[in-house]
Amino acid sequence: MRAQPGEIEWQVMWNRLIAVVEEQAQVLLRTAFSPIVREAGDLSAGLFDRRGRMLAQAVTGTPGHVNSMAEAVKHFIARFPLETMRAGDIYITNDPWMGTGHLNDFVLTTPCFHRGRLVGLFSCTSHLMDIGGLGVGPDATDVFMEGLYIPHLKLAEEGRLNATLMAMIEANTRLPIDTVGDTYSLAACNDVGCRRLVEMMEEFGLADLDALADHVCDRSEAAVLEQVAALPPGAWSYAMTVDGYDAPVTLRATTTVSGEGIHVDFSGTGPASGRGINVPLAYTTAYTVFGLGCAVAPRIPNNAGSLARLTVSAPEGSILNARKPAPVSSRHIIGQMLPDMVFGCLRQAIPDRVPAEGTSCLWNINLRGRAQDANGNHGFSMAVTSNGGTGARPRKDGLSATAYPSGVKGTPVEIAEALTPTLFWRKELRPDSGGAGRQRGGHGQVIEIASATGEPFEILAAFDRIHHPPRGRDGGRDGAAGAIRLASGATLQGKGLQTVPAGDRLVLLTPGGGGLGDPGERAADALAREVADGLVTPPGAPGAR
Template sequence: MKNIDTITVDIIENALKNIKEEMDVTLFRSAMSPVIREQHDCFPMITDAEGQMVVGNFGSHVPEVVNQFPEGVHKGDVIFVSDPYSCGGSISHVNDWMVILPIFSGEELVGYSSMFGHVMDVGGPVPSSMPVTATSIYGEGVRFPPVKLFEKGQLNESIIRIIKANTRTPMENYSDLMAIVASCRTAEKRVQELCERFGIDTYFGALEALLERTNKMMRELITNFLPTEPVSFEDYIDDDGLGNGPFKMKLTIWREGDHAYFDWTGTDKQSPGPINYYLSEPMFKMFIGSFLISVFDPAINFNDGFYDVLHIESPEGTLMRPVEPAALGCRTHALSRLFDVLSGALSINTPENSPAAGYGTSPYFIYSGYDQDGRYFNLMEVMYGGLPGRPIGDGLDGHSWWPAFVNIPTEYLETYYPLRVEYYRTGKDSGGAGMNRGGNCNEKLYTCLAKGTVSIHDDRSTLQPWGINGGEPGGSSSKTLIRKDGSKQKLDSKVDNIEVEPGDQILFITGGSGGWGDPLERKPEQVCMDVKRELVSLEKAKESYGVVLNPSTLEIQREETVELRNQMRRLRGNLEAFNFGNRADVVKV
């Protein structure tokens, strides 16, 4: 490696981080689908010439994809892929469209830019292409193995025609794809400018230094926070939408020196339904790194430099490593629950240092049909829930488990789709009680203004998000169809093609999250404020926190509170490290 001063390394590092942000901005301003444009369901990446991610939000898949082109890559090439099985699971279902663009400075390959985003519809039997009843990936829509969308600068029009012929939203899909390409071209231009400014050798030296820096810091995290003896933790997905389940996800972790080991042995076999998650090794390493860095040292730059110190075992034929052509469309339940399992495993020996469980999925609301003017509409909205109570404070109310995601503004929904949002709020009492309260869920009431169909993807409807270190579990999710005549019908958490008429309503309630720490240790003033903000009810303040408030003024009744808390401490048993709520009633061992 060329000797390079740390200031230059820092300048190039921050330039690359800014380029990554510019990729996002380019995409958000160009895409048409609200899931990308408004909710930011996309993941950028910039790599070195070998395909190692230097900055980005997901593990590098570049070598595996590029090696499928024996002719190599050239200036002007743009690779497109939407098949999880063709890229080792780096994208997790066929709605994720990924682009890889080689970056040349002069005639030398200096790296790759890549971006993938969730497009609205890729065909298949149901709108938005994530059928709950799918039993293989063949029933989930059109998938593309790695192909050259552009070859030496020339657009392959045949690919565009195939795309447009196999989607309910051809205009949106085409625009989204070109926006993804544009974001990668933005990175291409900016990286070329860096190479011109500093020289290719200096640029390469900085990338190598960044990777080595992250490697060294990750080794320190592993040594400081991972156990030397194997520890295991398990959590469950409710069901697969076809009547099967619950499905166990089990993870065992340990370290040997400064190397970490993660073993999914004991996880249930792959599901007949579409909740399988094809977990690529690089992607899981990325998740581990993201989790460890965000929890223990957010200052570390997130890149592929630490991958050689992580070792993954994921048995084939299981929920986390299904065999092709297993269905993958509803994989977000396993994808999100992965973080709860990882958190639980890391907290076995030190529950006081780890968060509780969150809402553990990625809920989808899908509404499609024809409006009063005969125009086709297809809405897919990602919903959020409670993030867990943590050692440093309360969990976030109604937040995405992925930090960069945001909600679709109500004004956008009501402008572009035939629906009305009656209210969008956090669900009172859905966050588990604790010294640090679990985040509350989201409650959203939609009124449908056009005839159409509704599909729902969610989880945590039967198994609660667990509390930790004495905290209570969070609330479960639920869905209700309210007909315009006032009659109500409970809906499953995974269901397709519910027919709705103008005036019908859908009440969509997501899962809450677990609390952290003894609820009786929470300051009465905090509980009082939660009640005033309508996050906690008077009843829960008294029953879970032992805080007595005046029903009229909401002032703390000090003497009654002290007396009640002392009584609750005397009567209760020892607090457990984990409170799994109703798990024993649902899971049959």
């Protein structure tokens, strides 16, 4: 019988698990067809034990994918019991309520076998550019309008691909080559994960992962409880109003710290919207616990153990716990505001560890054209990831043009222009957009786009912080509000499908982050550098912030 591993061996095996899942993610990153995956990293990858507990997640990935996928595998196990799984099986879904929040994210799960025994499951998620319906925008009035809905199904059985299902997927997208290719890339990365895990188990003489899984989860849970115990116990509330679709939406949260952990309750939050800005509870939970982790336990690995003591609730039927068949395509708009909600609560208990409000939600530029291309795609469709500024931090300025909390990278202009008939006339930091303060909020961007062929094109707008910009804190100024318009002068709506006319240009001004502290206390040399760099108007000049 193998002796119980010592502390060093446990640590070596843990580090190997991280290497395994990161290679899994890199395979997905390098084989994906969708540019939002291979260029921006909008994906997740992880290893789960036989109980459906997430043991390790890849460094590459987004919290919305990872932390909702953390629960998704349990739904696969419920639908396909472990004893029915066979080597070569692959399972798939894009169910927003049991996956990652909207139909454009495919979740694939693959059982891993070692010496004929099921030892764990690999799961992965990526964003697909088009799965039919109205497209990636908030215009739909129910989820069925938003695209192809795949329940928990077998994509492959004992190595035999489900050709009927693949044909259905291919027939329900404007980008059949990309969509089919992305599905294969998801399957491939899980296969690589399985091979690397088996190699690791052979090397360490492991017959199963049970003891290692318990060690990882128990240690992580204990570490989080230790961090929670160092916080002052109590309950703190916070509210935030954002633009919504056709009316403002107010979010409310109460965060309670106790000896059992931290619970965030969103009672008092507004009702579900009639348009696709609603958030399934899985996605609400994903970004809420990410915010808690950043503030309370940033150095503790993210897995089932560390997440166990961070819990979330939201009233059923609210915009943060929308019931099927509510439209949810643009769930990131509201969902990515939730770390700011957590920080707003915790700033009353640990003000030196949380930032001011930031842009938070991605300003993804979803562009679409109608002309069919030579590859059989029915027009072009692309999400150009872009971002505003983050909120100022207690000891540092906010980050400019940075996607927090999602963590995705910005799409390079060269990639967007190579894959679509568009031209980027401008993409630069937006002066005076970061909120003034002792620490300044991060700056947003100015982006100007035109058709390369002179044809009209569509923008599936899903933007926020236009009417309710990020708020400053402790005397810091608000960040600049976002804006969307045409170069000819017309103002566009922040949400909804709209057309950029032939010969005109789309102009976007992404928001800046809120400032922190009295602007009069800002270091003179820091202000001088900003003025010299053209990021801040000289003091006393018209429009100075």
